[in-house]
Amino acid sequence: MKANSLLKGLVGAAFLFGAAVSAHAADTLASVKAAGTLKVGTETAFAPFDYIDAGEHTGLNVDLFAEIGEELGVKIEWVALPWDGVFPALEAGKFDVVAGPATITKKRMERYRFTPPIAEATIAILKKAGDTTISKPEDIAGKTIGVGKATAQLDQLKEFSDTLPTKVDVREYPAFTETYADLAAGRIAGVANSLPNIAFVASQRKGTFEVVLPPFGKKSYFGFIGLKDADHAPLMDAIDAAMLKIKADGRMAELQKKWFGASFDTPDAVKDPAF
Amino acid sequence: MSTKLFELLLQASIYTVTISMVSILIGFAIAIIVSAMLLSRQRLFVLPGQIFISFFRGVPLLVQLLLIYNLLPVIGINVPSIVAAIVGLSLCTAAYQAENLRGGFASVPSGLVESAEMVGLTPIQIFRRIKAPIALRLTFPALVNEAILILKASSLVSVVGIVELTRMAQDLAGSTFLPLEIFASAGLIYLAINWIVALAGGLIERSLPGVPR
Amino acid sequence: MTFDINVIFSHLPEIASGACVTIVIWIVAALAAAVLGFLVAVARRFGGVILDRVFGIVIAVLRGTPFLIQIFLVYYGGPFVGLSLDPIPAGVVGLSIYGAAYFSEIFRSGFAAVPKGHIEAGLCVGLTHTQIVRRILLPEMTMLVLPPSLNMTIILMKETAVLSIITVPELTATLSAIGSQQYAFVEALFVLALFYWGLVEITGWLGRLAETKLTRFRFFHI
Numbered sequence: 001m002k003a004n005s006l007l008k009g010l011v012g013a014a015f016l017f018g019a020a021v022s023a024h025a026a027d028t029l030a031s032v033k034a035a036g037t038l039k040v041g042t043e044t045a046f047a048p049f050d051y052i053d054a055g056e057h058t059g060l061n062v063d064l065f066a067e068i069g070e071e072l073g074v075k076i077e078w079v080a081l082p083w084d085g086v087f088p089a090l091e092a093g094k095f096d097v098v099a100g101p102a103t104i105t106k107k108r109m110e111r112y113r114f115t116p117p118i119a120e121a122t123i124a125i126l127k128k129a130g131d132t133t134i135s136k137p138e139d140i141a142g143k144t145i146g147v148g149k150a151t152a153q154l155d156q157l158k159e160f161s162d163t164l165p166t167k168v169d170v171r172e173y174p175a176f177t178e179t180y181a182d183l184a185a186g187r188i189a190g191v192a193n194s195l196p197n198i199a200f201v202a203s204q205r206k207g208t209f210e211v212v213l214p215p216f217g218k219k220s221y222f223g224f225i226g227l228k229d230a231d232h233a234p235l236m237d238a239i240d241a242a243m244l245k246i247k248a249d250g251r252m253a254e255l256q257k258k259w260f261g262a263s264f265d266t267p268d269a270v271k272d273p274a275f
Numbered sequence: 276m277s278t279k280l281f282e283l284l285l286q287a288s289i290y291t292v293t294i295s296m297v298s299i300l301i302g303f304a305i306a307i308i309v310s311a312m313l314l315s316r317q318r319l320f321v322l323p324g325q326i327f328i329s330f331f332r333g334v335p336l337l338v339q340l341l342l343i344y345n346l347l348p349v350i351g352i353n354v355p356s357i358v359a360a361i362v363g364l365s366l367c368t369a370a371y372q373a374e375n376l377r378g379g380f381a382s383v384p385s386g387l388v389e390s391a392e393m394v395g396l397t398p399i400q401i402f403r404r405i406k407a408p409i410a411l412r413l414t415f416p417a418l419v420n421e422a423i424l425i426l427k428a429s430s431l432v433s434v435v436g437i438v439e440l441t442r443m444a445q446d447l448a449g450s451t452f453l454p455l456e457i458f459a460s461a462g463l464i465y466l467a468i469n470w471i472v473a474l475a476g477g478l479i480e481r482s483l484p485g486v487p488r
Numbered sequence: 489m490t491f492d493i494n495v496i497f498s499h500l501p502e503i504a505s506g507a508c509v510t511i512v513i514w515i516v517a518a519l520a521a522a523v524l525g526f527l528v529a530v531a532r533r534f535g536g537v538i539l540d541r542v543f544g545i546v547i548a549v550l551r552g553t554p555f556l557i558q559i560f561l562v563y564y565g566g567p568f569v570g571l572s573l574d575p576i577p578a579g580v581v582g583l584s585i586y587g588a589a590y591f592s593e594i595f596r597s598g599f600a601a602v603p604k605g606h607i608e609a610g611l612c613v614g615l616t617h618t619q620i621v622r623r624i625l626l627p628e629m630t631m632l633v634l635p636p637s638l639n640m641t642i643i644l645m646k647e648t649a650v651l652s653i654i655t656v657p658e659l660t661a662t663l664s665a666i667g668s669q670q671y672a673f674v675e676a677l678f679v680l681a682l683f684y685w686g687l688v689e690i691t692g693w694l695g696r697l698a699e700t701k702l703t704r705f706r707f708f709h710i
Contacts, residue, residue, distance in 0.1 A: 045449065052446035055283040079356060081436045084664055085341070088673035092348035094355070094436075111671060149661075150668035171575075172665065173655050177449035178564070184452060185567035187574075205452075333688035334681045335649035337660065342677050349674055423552070430554035431650070441556055454564035462553040462561070469552045 028096055029234035038074045039095035040065055043083040045175035048200040048259045049101055049119075049222070060259045061099040064118065064243075067251055071242035082174050084150040087112075090227065096235060101222035103152035103194070104270045113236050114223035116243050117266040119196050119256065123156050123217030126191040126198035128183060129210045134190060137216035142166035143189035146179035156217045156275070157192040184208055194222070196260050203261070218274040221266055244268060280447055281460055287443035288464050294439065295426045298361050302368035302425075303418070309369060310376035324373070331370035337431050339363050344435040356436035364432070368425050375417040379410035412483050419476030423469045430465075440464060495672040496663075496679050506662025507683065513576065513658060514645045517583035521644065522637065524584060525591025532592070533599055534617055543592070550589035555647050558582055563654045579651040579658075587644050594636045598629035630702060638695035642688055649684070659683060 032038050042050045042061060050061040057078060069076045079095050090098050090112075103121045104114050125145070127134045134140060141164040147154045149172045161168035171188060173179050179191040180201055191198065195215050202209040226236045246252050253263035312324035331339065340363040347354060354362065383406050391401045433442035444461035448454040496503070528547075532540045550558065559582040566573055573581065602625055610620045652661035660680060667676025 044446065051450065053450050054280065055443070055447065079436045080438060080442075082434060084668045085345070085434060087668065087671070088345045089436075091673075092345055093353050094344075094348075149665060171655060172657075172661075174653055175449075177446075178655075181449060181452060181454065181564060185564075185572060187567065187572055329689065330685060333685040335646035335660070335684055337649045337652075338677065338681050338684060341664075342681055345673055346677055427552075427554040430556045441554060441560075444557070445560070448560070448564060454560065455568050458557055458561045458565055462549070462557045465554060465557065466549060466552045 027234055028232045029238055032074055032096055032235060033072070036074055037077045038065075038069060038072065038097070039077045039079060040097055040099050041079045041081060041086050041089055041095035042099040043086060043175060044078075044080040045083070045177040046100065047177070047197060047204075049197070050099055051177070060118070060255055061101065063255050063258070064246070064252070065099060067246050067255075068239060068242045071245060072238055083148055084174070087150075087225075090225065096226070096232070097239065098225040100225060102225050103220050104223050104273045105152050105155075105220070105275055106273050108152070108225070109273065111228065112225045113228045113232070114225060114270065115236070115240055116247065116268050117221035117223045117270055118243075118252070119194075119222045119260070119264050119266065121152075121194040121196075121217075121220040121222045122215040123153055123192055123220075124195045124198060124215035125212040126180075126183065126193065126202060126209050127189065127212050128186065129207055131189070131210070134212055137212060137214070138164060139212075140164075140168050140190055140192075142168070144169040144171055144187075145190045145192050146171045146173055146182055146188040147192045148173055148176045148179065152220070153193050153217075159275075160192075160216055180205075180209070194220075196222075196264075200260065220274055221270050223270065240269075280451070280457065283447065284440060284443055284457075284461055284464060287438060288440040288468065290437060290439040291426065291429050291441075291465075292468060294357070294360055294364065294432065294437065295422070295429045298364035298429075299368055299418075299422050299425055301361065301365040302372055302421075305365060305369035306372035306376055309373040310380065313373065313377050314380060328370045328373055331367050332374075336363065336367050336428050337434060339367060340431060340435050359435045360429075360432040360437050363435070364425055364428060367428070368421055371424075372414075372418065372421055375414045375421070376410060379414035379417075380406060382413050383409045415480050415483060416476070419473065419480070422472050422476070426468055426472065427465065493675055493679075495670045496666070496675050499666050499670075502662055502666065503659070503679075506657060506659040509576070509656065509662075510645075510648050510658040510660075511687075513580055513583065513651065513656070514648050517580050517587060517648075518641045518644050520580070520584035521587025521640075522591050524588035525593075526595050528588060528592040529595035529599060530621060532596060547589045547592060550586060551593070555582070555586050556650055556653065558586055559650065559654055575651075575654050575656045578654060579648070579656045583644060583647060583651070586647070587640065590640050590643075591637065594633050594640065595629070598633040599625055601632050602628045631699075634695075634699050634702065638692070638699075641695075642691055645687060645691065646684065 040061075044050055044052050044057060046059075048059050050057075050059040052058075057080075065076045079089070081089055086098055086100070089095065101118055101121075102108065102114075104117060108114070125134065125137055125140060134143070137160070141161075145157060145168050147157050147170060154170070154172060157168065157170055161170065173182075176191070176193055176197065179188065179193070182188050183191050184205070190212070194217075195211070198209070198211050202211050224239070226232055226239070243252070247268070256263040309324050309327055312320040313328075315321060334342075340359065343354070343363045343366075344356070344359040387405055387409075388401060391405055396404070429439055430441035432439055433445070438446075440461055444457050448457040451457065528543055532543050559578070562571075562582045563573065563575070563578040566578065606624050606628065607620060610624050615623065648656075648658055649660040651658055652664070655661070663676045663680045664673075667673040
């Protein structure tokens with residue numbers, strides 16, 4: 001009997017101790033700081049935010065996270081996945097935050113938490129230079145347009161297509177990088193992506209691509225994504241604070257100018273996305 | 276195509292080779308256990324062994340990798356990319372290797388086993404001195420074949436975040452708009468690696484003790 | 489984590505379409521690969537040394553490189569040599585060529601296993617090469633090549649999943665898209681695995697049935 005109650009006591013103590021330890025470890029900010037590394041998930045196929053340039057991982061995300069890492073006092077570790085695998089992996093805890101960036105949408109806000117926006121994300125069409133059949137967004141009716149899988153751009157394109165007399169033939173790619181390749185090869189008539197992205201690609205390949213203005217999407221913004229639960233709140237709060245500080249002292253505008261040629265006037269937080 | 280790009284491909288192929296080799300070895304270890312389960316007399320062991328083989332040969336590797344990476348966390352097992360890649364490849368190759376081993380053990384001439392029993396060797400001795408060496412010798416070519424298959428299958432582990440040869444080729448092709456040169460180069464590297472493995476396998480096979488008739 | 493299987497069922501039409509694409513591509517490519525592989529094997533055996541060597545090199549390349557690399561070459565590299573294929577045709581072409589390389593090796597060992605004496609007897613009696621293939625090689629080979637052919641057919645079915653990477657709207661692509669959109673990744677992967685597993689088991693079972701039915705073509709014990 002005595003041994004029995006002693007055993008029960010030990011087990012109980014173990015439980016309490018375990019609970020205390022795990023409650024402490026569940027605070028993601030604390031574990032990130034303890035490890036000294038912030039794990040960031042991304043797709044590395046979304047120029048100019050995040051892409052591979054001749055073997056080097058580069059882009060606005062890389063620069064911006066380097067600044068965030070400095071503010072938080074941690075190193076950044078990147079995990080590259082196909083875009084449609086990024087959110088499942090975030091939920092599975094493979095990394096602490098997702099770079100992307102991702103368009104801030106109502107549907108996503110129900111499930112995830114966004115940082116302060118880093119750029120505008122309004123969608124426009126990229127076409128092959130010299131293609132006179134497309135001079136305004138509505139001209140894509142009945143044509144084949146490429147877009148990335150599992151993206152907000154895909155949803156927006158489908159919505160826009162529904163308003164046109166002939167539907168758009170939407171082709172979903174694993175990533176936008178391949179859409180540009182196919183556009184250059186003439187397999188598709190255009191790519192639907194956010195304006196900063198296609199403006200960058202067009203400027204990198206002058207003479208191959210042209211941007212079709214005006215953008216046809218609803219006004220939207222890009223942000224980084226994290227989980228909404230209480231464990232991640234301290235981490236996301238810290239990242240938000242770091243980003244607002246980077247914005248306030250002008251580093252954000254500098255980076256935007258570096259990658260987009262101009263800075264964006266973004267709100268400090270998006271509470272009510274347009275879609 | 277510049278040498279810098281080729282160098283990058285070669286560096287990425289180090290991941291390909293390392294992950295593949297580790298997976299083959301771990302897969303072999305698992306295969307021995309599974310084939311033992313298949314050959315055992317207990318119903319309790321045979322069925323799970325058969326289910327294991329059926330599942331890992333029946334589901335595409337791509338789906339297996341996604342399952343291990345995304346589904347396991349749901350039941351509490353969270354693994355980093357490299358572990359998911361190795362576990363996925365190991366389990367897949369284990370299923371095929373287990374089948375090979377089973378065939379190998381079945382091909383051990385029964386006359387040898389019977390005479391060993393008559394001479395008075397214990398089951399364990401028979402296993403160690405007769406069955407195992409002969410089975411391994413018989414299945415060695417299939418093992419080399421598996422190695423080559425896994426090296427090629429490793430091209431899929433980018434879906435769990437490893438930047439191996441194929442993923443590197445994709446990234447480079449995307450940024451340089453030179454798919455032909457880049458993918459052809461990647462193909463050549465795979466060919467070279469597989470050729471070396473086949474060559475090494477042939478050499479090792481020749482040095483293995485022969486199978487008594 | 490909740491497991492809501494209804495999310496999957498509410499998208500059945502899309503899933504059915506994806507499954508159809510998978511199955512159609514698989515059957516077309518498997519048949520094309522078998523036919524092509526057979527022709528190549530015949531060409532290698534009866535077409536002279538040069539043809540044999542050239543095909544030998546091509547087959548070694550196709551068997552020595554990952555399918556994904558081959559399909560990238562066909563799909564992304566194609567336009568640069570004038571071959572601009574849509575995803576589904578590219579998938580069928582890529583899978584057929586890949587399969588043909590393996591089938592030709594299967595048939596080649598099948599040919600080699602037929603006793604030379606039978607062929608010599610046929611030549612003595614005055615049969616043409618075509619007649620020898622039709623009346624001697626094929627019937628005797630059938631039993632030998634059936635198991636590896638069945639195996640290869642199953643392998644080709646599993647490789648169709650890789651085609652999702654070049655945007656072919658087959659089952660893996662369809663289910664992962666649904667999984668991402670509905671945030672039901674777990675359910676989608678689960679259904680995906682079950683589907684392939686089931687299909688492979690059924691095919692294997694049908695194959696073994698065919699093997700037992702065709703036993704009468706055996707001329708000698710293996």
